[in-house]
Amino acid sequence: MIxxxxxxxxxxxxxxxxxxxxxxxxxxxxxxxGHNGAGKTTLIRLISGIYKPDSGKIEVSNGSKIGVLLGxxxxxxxxxxxxxxxxxxxxxxxxxxxxxxxxxxxxxxxxKFSTFIKKRAFTYSRGMKQKIGLVISxxxxxxxxxxxxxxTGLDLEAANDVITFIKYLxxxxxxxxxxxxxxxxxxxxxxxxxxxxxxxxxxxxxxxEFFENCPPxxxxxxxxxxxxxxxxGENSFNGSEKRIN
Amino acid sequence: xxxxxxxxxxELTEIFRDRGTxxxxxxxxxxxxxxxxxxxxxxxxxxxxxxxxxKYDTRELYDIFNQYISxxxxxxxxxxxxxxxxxxxxxxxxxxxISDYTCNFIYNSNSYKSLxxxxxxxxxxxxxxxxxxxxxxxxxxxxxxxxxxxxVSNTADSVLSIIIPIVLVTLLFQNTSCFANxxxxxxxxxxxxxxxxxxxxxxxxxxxxxxxxLMSLSLMELLLSLGSYFLTFGIQKEGLTQFKFMINGNVxxxxxxxxxxxxxLSFISVFMSLTVSLxxxxxxxxxxxxxxxxxxxxxxxxxxxxxxxKNNNIYSYVPVLNLLVNxxxxxxxxxxxxxxxxxxxxxxxxxxxxxxxxxxxxxxxKIL
Numbered sequence: 180m181i182x183x184x185x186x187x188x189x190x191x192x193x194x195x196x197x198x199x200x201x202x203x204x205x206x207x208x209x210x211x212x213g214h215n216g217a218g219k220t221t222l223i224r225l226i227s228g229i230y231k232p233d234s235g236k237i238e239v240s241n242g243s244k245i246g247v248l249l250g251x252x253x254x255x256x257x258x259x260x261x262x263x264x265x266x267x268x269x270x271x272x273x274x275x276x277x278x279x280x281x282x283x284x285x286x287x288x289x290x291k292f293s294t295f296i297k298k299r300a301f302t303y304s305r306g307m308k309q310k311i312g313l314v315i316s317x318x319x320x321x322x323x324x325x326x327x328x329x330x331t332g333l334d335l336e337a338a339n340d341v342i343t344f345i346k347y348l349x350x351x352x353x354x355x356x357x358x359x360x361x362x363x364x365x366x367x368x369x370x371x372x373x374x375x376x377x378x379x380x381x382x383x384x385x386x387x388e389f390f391e392n393c394p395p396x397x398x399x400x401x402x403x404x405x406x407x408x409x410x411x412g413e414n415s416f417n418g419s420e421k422r423i424n
Numbered sequence: 425x426x427x428x429x430x431x432x433x434x435e436l437t438e439i440f441r442d443r444g445t446x447x448x449x450x451x452x453x454x455x456x457x458x459x460x461x462x463x464x465x466x467x468x469x470x471x472x473x474x475x476x477x478x479k480y481d482t483r484e485l486y487d488i489f490n491q492y493i494s495x496x497x498x499x500x501x502x503x504x505x506x507x508x509x510x511x512x513x514x515x516x517x518x519x520x521x522i523s524d525y526t527c528n529f530i531y532n533s534n535s536y537k538s539l540x541x542x543x544x545x546x547x548x549x550x551x552x553x554x555x556x557x558x559x560x561x562x563x564x565x566x567x568x569x570x571x572x573x574x575x576v577s578n579t580a581d582s583v584l585s586i587i588i589p590i591v592l593v594t595l596l597f598q599n600t601s602c603f604a605n606x607x608x609x610x611x612x613x614x615x616x617x618x619x620x621x622x623x624x625x626x627x628x629x630x631x632x633x634x635x636x637x638l639m640s641l642s643l644m645e646l647l648l649s650l651g652s653y654f655l656t657f658g659i660q661k662e663g664l665t666q667f668k669f670m671i672n673g674n675v676x677x678x679x680x681x682x683x684x685x686x687x688x689l690s691f692i693s694v695f696m697s698l699t700v701s702l703x704x705x706x707x708x709x710x711x712x713x714x715x716x717x718x719x720x721x722x723x724x725x726x727x728x729x730x731x732x733x734k735n736n737n738i739y740s741y742v743p744v745l746n747l748l749v750n751x752x753x754x755x756x757x758x759x760x761x762x763x764x765x766x767x768x769x770x771x772x773x774x775x776x777x778x779x780x781x782x783x784x785x786x787x788x789x790k791i792l
Contacts, residue, residue: 229618247622254614258441259434267434271427271623299441315619 180205181226181323181354186235188221188378195221196232197378203356203371205240205322208349210365210386211358213375214406219358220250222375223325226356243322243354250327250358253312257301261292261311264300265318272319279318286314289347290340306337313344323354330364342368362402366390374405381405427625431633432640439603439641448599449641452649455591456656463540474541475500475515477507480522485565489522492552511538511572518542519572525565527553533571543569588653589752592686593725594718595649597693600642601714604697607634608791609710617791631786635698635779642690650686681754681764685747688771692744693721695778702785721748728752743770 181203188196195218203209211219224230226237227247239245255264262283269279287293290310295303303311309329317324329345330338345368348355357365362372366386374381382405393401439445476493478501480486493499502510507519511530517538519530527549531542546569557564611617620630697714704710725748750767753759785791 224618227622229621245622249615249618251615254616256434256438256614256616258438263434263437267430268619268623270430271620271625273624 180238180240181356182236182238183222183226184236184238186222186225186237187233188225188230189233195378196225199235199375199378199380201373201380201383203354205354206352207370208345208355208357208365208368209371209373209383210362210369211356211373211375212360212362212406213358214360217375217406218378219360219375220327221378223247223250223327223356223358227325239323244319245323245325246316246319246321247324248312248316248326248329250331252305252332253308255300255303255308255311258299260299261296261303261307264311265296265314268315269318274319282318282320283314286317289344290314306333306340309333309337310340313341317348321353324348324356326355326357328359329357331359331361338364360406376405376407427629428633428636431625431630432636435607435634435637436640439637445603448602449645449648451599452595452645452652454652455595456649456652459587459591460656473498473500474517474545475502476518476520476545477502477505477510477516478520478522479507482522482524485522485525485527488553488556489520489527489549491556492549496548508572514538518545520545526568527565528568528570530570530572530574533573588657589748589755590722590725592649592653593689593748593751594722596642596646596686596690597697597718597721599645600638600690600693601697601700601711601718603641604638604694604701605707605710605714606701607638607698608701609704609707610701612704613706621791627786627791628783631698631702631783635694638694638698639691642694643687646686646690650683677761677764678754678759681750681759684764684768685751685754688747688768688775689721689744689751691775692747692771692778695775695782699778699782699785702782702791724748725752743767743774747771 181201183199183201186196186199187194197218199218199222211222213219221230225232226239227245229247255261256267259267265283266276266279269282270276274282283296287296290313292307292310292314295307296311300308300311313329316326326345330341333341342364345355345357345365349368357369359365369386371383372386372389373383384405390398474496476499478486478489480489493501502516505515507516507521507530510516511519511532514532514535517532517535518541521528521530529542529546529549532538546567550567553565553567608617611620621627696717700713700717701710704713721744724745728745728749746767750759750764754764
């Protein structure tokens with residue numbers, strides 16, 4: 180479980196995360212939805228430990244290992260092969276060569292990267308790089324996974340492989356936080372959706388209930404409002420039971 | 425330590441697979457032979473005819489000199505006019521003034537041709553004279569090489585001993601900074617540094633892994649540079665005799681000083697470039713900053729070898745400058761063991777300081 184309480188982070192005078200509170204339960208997939216610049220990436224970097232919060236608390240269940248897929252273009256070490264890169268990160272995470280090979284075989288069944296793993300990374304397409312990035316993030320079999328826009332910019336086939344990969348993780352009872360600005364992409368996968376705007380969580384809703392029960396004409400209006408940060412406790416989806424029923 | 429070696433191995437694998445890096449590494453192998461060929465070519469061209477002015481006070485030494493030049497087919501002797509004026513205007517390449525037990529070979533410091541020919545003549549005359557005197561057991565005279573202002577220099581002060589330290593320092597700093605640019609700022613640009621920081625690895629291990637890789641490359645570069653230099657100019661054989669091994673005096677001490685100073689300079693360049701790469705946001709910034717910093721050692725070396733800073737004692741207070749001075753003077757054979765020891769020790773402390781500051785920065789959050 181991850182608990183974030185009263186989290187603050189600023190860069191120079193720019194407040195990026197502002198008194199943020201969020202709880203992510205074990206074994207659940209939480210989608211972090213917000214516009215560009217809402218604070219999704221910074222939040223993932225804070226939880227992963229790349230950034231340190233100015234104030235507030237980040238509590239992660241004892242002994243949980245964290246895996247992170249960072250957003251944006253992944254540019255791997257061009258002169259190394261995919262296999263060498265995965266092995267390098269595996270070794271740095273304390274795995275043995277045998278264990279790394281075992282994990283590669285398991286993950287290859289889902290992500291299908293064996294055709295290009297022995298080629299140098301500078302020859303890779305964006306989708307191939309993303310797949311290697313995903314393997315690096317999970318090579319040490321983490322309990323918690325933070326994925327920053329995992330399918331952004333990928334073609335349909337590669338995006339589909341990523342979705343299959345997340346389903347595989349879910350079946351393995353991993354705790355996952357996925358940052359995205361496309362809510363429909365992860366509507367089948369996530370247990371909860373947390374809306375973030377201007378560094379604050381505006382609302383957290385149960386995905387299944389929302390998509391099953393919310394009237395179609397109100398769905399989009401609600402999502403736009405939630406992403407813009409225009410919701411308050413009263414008109415929150417969870418807070419208004421009439422709209423669910 | 426295991427992690428440091430892992431990072432080192434990865435860095436070296438990546439670097440050696442890059443063709444550009446290999447070309448940079450191999451530059452020293454070609455630069456010294458090319459330099460030698462170029463200088464020989466210029467010399468051969470200028471060897472066609474040598475105009476010298478000879479003035480003498482005593483007949484005895486003048487006769488010996490005449491004996492020497494009678495065997496040199498391409499010398500024209502000028503005896504009329506003002507020798508200083510003729511030398512300055514380039515009408516003669518060399519002015520030789522012979523007095524009691526002294527033979528001064530004076531060159532025009534603004535002319536490379538004059539400098540190299542005068543050096544060659546003085547060296548050949550010294551050999552001729554020594555050989556002659558050994559046979560007759562006579563007293564030995566002083567043979568001086570000096571510029572028109574009367575500043576005495578020995579043969580090692582010829583053009584090569586000016587060029588070589590500059591070339592070596594440039595190669596060392598330039599190539600090290602080329603390799604270092606990619607180490608941290610390249611990783612930041614590719615966002616792979618963040619991936620590295622997300623592993624269980626200690627930041628210090630990453631730093632020292634990269635530093636070791638860079639030190640290995642720098643040492644390799646140094647080995648190739650010094651090896652190429654010694655092979656090109658150190659072997660005395662036909663055709664190379666005029667540029668025979670430039671180091672005189674205590675050769676062992678001076679070669680030791682060159683090697684130790686070069687190793688220390690290479691380590692300083694490693695940690696300086698690595699620190700620049702560490703604090704830079706991207707490769708472009710790192711390259712720019714490293715190029716600016718490169719001007720300092722290369723410029724200073726040039727100023728030192730050209731004698732601009734010769735009479736200025738400021739270098740004795742600045743460890744790197746002191747190291748450079750020792751490095752340069754070792755090529756002229758002027759080094760003494762105390763100077764070398766003080767210079768090495770103070771620079772080792774400087775190196776430790778740079779490493780400590782870099783490690784402290786690496787540990788901070790500012791790295792990203």
